[in-house]
Amino acid sequence: MKVTVVSRSGREVIKGGLELRDSATVADLQKAIHKRTRKFYPSRQRLTLPLPPGAKERPVVLSYKKNLKDYCDGNSDNLTVVFKDLGPQVSYRTLFFCEYLGPLVLYPVFYYFPVYEFFGYKGERVIHPVQTYALYYWCFHYFKRIMETFFVHRFSHATSPLSNVFRNCSYYWTFGSLIAYYVNHPRYTPVNDLQMKIGFGFGLVCQLANFYCHILLRSLRRPGGNAGYQIPSGFLFNIVTCANYTTEIYQWLGFNVATQTVTGYIFLVVATSIMTNWALAKHRRLKKLFDGKDGRPRYPRRWVILPPFL
Numbered sequence: 001m002k003v004t005v006v007s008r009s010g011r012e013v014i015k016g017g018l019e020l021r022d023s024a025t026v027a028d029l030q031k032a033i034h035k036r037t038r039k040f041y042p043s044r045q046r047l048t049l050p051l052p053p054g055a056k057e058r059p060v061v062l063s064y065k066k067n068l069k070d071y072c073d074g075n076s077d078n079l080t081v082v083f084k085d086l087g088p089q090v091s092y093r094t095l096f097f098c099e100y101l102g103p104l105v106l107y108p109v110f111y112y113f114p115v116y117e118f119f120g121y122k123g124e125r126v127i128h129p130v131q132t133y134a135l136y137y138w139c140f141h142y143f144k145r146i147m148e149t150f151f152v153h154r155f156s157h158a159t160s161p162l163s164n165v166f167r168n169c170s171y172y173w174t175f176g177s178l179i180a181y182y183v184n185h186p187r188y189t190p191v192n193d194l195q196m197k198i199g200f201g202f203g204l205v206c207q208l209a210n211f212y213c214h215i216l217l218r219s220l221r222r223p224g225g226n227a228g229y230q231i232p233s234g235f236l237f238n239i240v241t242c243a244n245y246t247t248e249i250y251q252w253l254g255f256n257v258a259t260q261t262v263t264g265y266i267f268l269v270v271a272t273s274i275m276t277n278w279a280l281a282k283h284r285r286l287k288k289l290f291d292g293k294d295g296r297p298r299y300p301r302r303w304v305i306l307p308p309f310l
């Protein structure tokens, strides 16, 4: 069959098009495009079906697993696809690893090394127990996230644009350094013992609950199987759609109750607003996928992220 590959402006990306077997899949087409262009490896390519002029709806994105014939009109042997370069890509694991490695490494620097001398604070620095527990708590959190990235999460997308590495690292590395700076500061004033124990104790329970939520999400996809979405259930998922975000938010609340810094609370507010936006989108997607029509189950009534408010 003949495949014509055009850009969004209608210009031919591969001069003369490509000849492929009738049984070829979208993945085969992507490989053929890569062979001809050299630069555009498969995960950089986004292939869609052309839209009629003036159409407002979103174009159909070609799934790499499907046969090209599935996208042809009737018995036609010709197919036109629209090519978009997604830019350089990195794997999701690389992206997550880079974002979490920064806070994991930078935080202990402020605890162990005499960095405050560079900021004009000379003399002996007294380390309070809360600062030591905060270090353990922080490192445990980011170590757990890295382990989950490699051994728990089953991502639906193989790659993410390289530019996200710079954006996400700026976010995590900057907040990580600022929080570490203030919590380990020589002039830091610790909270009372009871508040510290309540904060860290509550936070730790939430971290363990968050880990369990990730195990439950993992069980929704089989290894190498369909990367689609299922209705999460069990434990806190019976009450709230994004229980993993709920527990993530509460574990940061626990850290902040114990350490009490303005930067820590700002991070909590920013992280909560980011996760709330994502949770609203995930909740909408599950309600749309599981609409109770044509034999599909109906998505149960649940809070989105922070019961009893949202």
Ligand SMILES: NC(=O)c1ccc[n+]([C@@H]2O[C@H](COP(=O)([O-])OP(=O)(O)OC[C@H]3O[C@@H](n4cnc5c(N)ncnc54)[C@H](OP(=O)(O)O)[C@@H]3O)[C@@H](O)[C@H]2O)c1
Pocket: 153, 154, 155, 156, 157, 210, 217, 218, 220, 221, 228, 229, 230, 231, 232, 244, 245, 248, 270, 271, 272, 274, 275
């Ligand atoms: N502090 C912060 O600012 C912040 C921000 C975001 C996240 N986090 C932490 O990082 C963790 C991971 O974040 P994330 O945004 O990647 O989490 P996520 O998308 O909610 O879920 C983690 C994994 O489970 C999969 N999954 C989610 N819902 C599913 C469903 N209904 N059916 C099948 N699989 C499903 C996801 O697949 P997909 O690959 O398809 O998404 C992903 O691989 C969070 O849980 C949270 O602890 C922290």
